[in-house]
Amino acid sequence: MTVRQSIAMEAGSAVEVRKLGRMFTPRKREPVVALEGISLTIPAGEVHGMLGPNGAGKTTLVKILSTVLLPTSGTARVLGHDVVEETRAVRPVIGIVFGGERGLYTRLTARQNLEYWGALYRLPSALIKQRSADLLARVGLVDRADQRVEEFSRGMKQRLHLARGLMGDAKVLFLDEPTTGMDPIAGREFRNLITELKDEGRTILLTTHDMVEAESVCDRVTLIDHGRVLATETPRTLGTLISRFQRIDVTGAPAALLAEVAALPGVSSTTPQEDGSTRIEVSEEGATAVVLRRLVDGGVTDLQTSLPSLEEVYLQTIGERGLGV
Amino acid sequence: MRAFLAGARAQLRFMTAYPDSLIPFFTAPLFTIVFMLVFKHAGRQDLTAYAAIAPVFIALWWLALFNSGWTITIERWNGTLEMLVASPSSFGAVVFGKIAATTAVGTVSFFEAWLVARLVFGTAVSIHHWGAFLLTVLATLGAMAGTAVGMAALFVLARNAVTFSNSASYPFYVLGGILVPVSLLPHWVRPLSDVVFLSWSADLLRATLRPAPIHRLWPHVGMVALLGACGYAVGLAALRVILVRVRKSGELSTT
Numbered sequence: 001m002t003v004r005q006s007i008a009m010e011a012g013s014a015v016e017v018r019k020l021g022r023m024f025t026p027r028k029r030e031p032v033v034a035l036e037g038i039s040l041t042i043p044a045g046e047v048h049g050m051l052g053p054n055g056a057g058k059t060t061l062v063k064i065l066s067t068v069l070l071p072t073s074g075t076a077r078v079l080g081h082d083v084v085e086e087t088r089a090v091r092p093v094i095g096i097v098f099g100g101e102r103g104l105y106t107r108l109t110a111r112q113n114l115e116y117w118g119a120l121y122r123l124p125s126a127l128i129k130q131r132s133a134d135l136l137a138r139v140g141l142v143d144r145a146d147q148r149v150e151e152f153s154r155g156m157k158q159r160l161h162l163a164r165g166l167m168g169d170a171k172v173l174f175l176d177e178p179t180t181g182m183d184p185i186a187g188r189e190f191r192n193l194i195t196e197l198k199d200e201g202r203t204i205l206l207t208t209h210d211m212v213e214a215e216s217v218c219d220r221v222t223l224i225d226h227g228r229v230l231a232t233e234t235p236r237t238l239g240t241l242i243s244r245f246q247r248i249d250v251t252g253a254p255a256a257l258l259a260e261v262a263a264l265p266g267v268s269s270t271t272p273q274e275d276g277s278t279r280i281e282v283s284e285e286g287a288t289a290v291v292l293r294r295l296v297d298g299g300v301t302d303l304q305t306s307l308p309s310l311e312e313v314y315l316q317t318i319g320e321r322g323l324g325v
Numbered sequence: 326m327r328a329f330l331a332g333a334r335a336q337l338r339f340m341t342a343y344p345d346s347l348i349p350f351f352t353a354p355l356f357t358i359v360f361m362l363v364f365k366h367a368g369r370q371d372l373t374a375y376a377a378i379a380p381v382f383i384a385l386w387w388l389a390l391f392n393s394g395w396t397i398t399i400e401r402w403n404g405t406l407e408m409l410v411a412s413p414s415s416f417g418a419v420v421f422g423k424i425a426a427t428t429a430v431g432t433v434s435f436f437e438a439w440l441v442a443r444l445v446f447g448t449a450v451s452i453h454h455w456g457a458f459l460l461t462v463l464a465t466l467g468a469m470a471g472t473a474v475g476m477a478a479l480f481v482l483a484r485n486a487v488t489f490s491n492s493a494s495y496p497f498y499v500l501g502g503i504l505v506p507v508s509l510l511p512h513w514v515r516p517l518s519d520v521v522f523l524s525w526s527a528d529l530l531r532a533t534l535r536p537a538p539i540h541r542l543w544p545h546v547g548m549v550a551l552l553g554a555c556g557y558a559v560g561l562a563a564l565r566v567i568l569v570r571v572r573k574s575g576e577l578s579t580t
Contacts, residue, residue, distance in 0.1 A: 022575075024575050025574075063407070063575075066407075066411045067410075067572075068407040068410055068411050068572060068577055069572055069575055069577070070569070070572045070573045088413070091411055091412060091413045092413040094411070096407075096408055096411060098404065098408075100404075101404075102403060102404025102405075103403070103404045103405060103408065104403065104404075104405070105342075105403055105405065107339075107342035107343060108338060108339075108342055112338055116331065116334075116335045117412070119327065119330070119331030119334065119335070119414075120328070120331050120409070120412040120413070120414045120419065121412060121413055121414075122327045122328075122413055122414065148342075168412075168413070
């Protein structure tokens, strides 16, 4: 049975999280709330992005879903199986890929790493050999298969991470910041792989800081901060949520007209740009139409409106916290 | 069984990749020289069996214990401990397989120690009861791996499992009577010695090196196996409890 078929047979959602809470109680310190009653449903076959700053609760959620951490409240199910009560049913159907250098046996070869994880997924020997060879080819490491992982670049390690996560033929993949530290080309290749996995019908939960990544591969995105879900939408819809922050770039507008526009209700700023144009930002729904009408009436024809990118949505929604976590 | 074999196979690869874990193969011949010299200059050639067996037990037990701690530590360093726990295989069975493979390889130290005895001191170590010897070695290896799983459970809780595992080996050397006979220990220590499988193993192995018939072979082998099985059962139960505990506290990868 293919992954697509087996997933098609599954009724309901691939991941279902209800009022999930998680509190950490460090020694001699105040308790820290990592997740505060979040709810989330990820349909089978969806690539779901989880966006949030450091400490937002993304990794905590992934750890709970992958059964290595227990929640302090609420429930979470993967393909209908409770991650607390039914770990034996959950573990064979999930794959975990953590970002960064760790997560591999660096003194073993790429092939030995995959074969070991295949054995831990209780695969027959012949299948282990076949699948590890297939996956090494798929992630472009076939020429390095028998080289020690400690000699790999970060991008190669990340691809091997993904191959390892697929050794058990996971129906649900948790990718925790998998492209951290990758160069742009490696990142693009990795995103192509994610798209291929989606086409195979796998469900993917992808935590990331990378807006381009989320925008390019995710069907839906959840913004999370301080352990709370702020919004869950498609990347495009999420952009329209703050359409009140729409921008209008104007070229050749007289200063008097710009001053008049700046005084209109709902206009939050007019900022000269380096290329000589002026960016007008609005902060109220409906204000854009009023500004556009006034500019056209004032004889301006060179203007352009744009929706904010996901990055701007992220910054507007979560706020510019800088390095604060 | 698959988890056990997966752990065992992986450990054999790790042992070549991480030669640090092979230290006992260098120390066993040295211990043999030290012990043989002490007994020889004390005029106690009758204790040759002690000198021949002690380095092997030290090597085997060190390998078992060190690797149970090392396994946990190396998984933490590699960032694989959480993924290992989240895999469909039993964590305890994987660890058991790893330690069993290590101790099995550790039997090489028998040949090392006895070769040194022969070449350096001209003392031939003869096995007079081969069947009993092999049976005891098998039971001992199983018991060592089983007991080390129990220790691994504690190492999951320890922040520095390797240091803990290094120091945890010495009480077993004393209580196991592997060099100093248990009969020479204070009376109040002896009951403790009875629940350490090493003391039964050491007595049996020394007996197989003497021509005299072995008394109560099966009950002694049974005790080794029973204590090893108890260690494994307690270890598995402890591992389950401790894994739940660290999953609750969130300290699986950090303790």
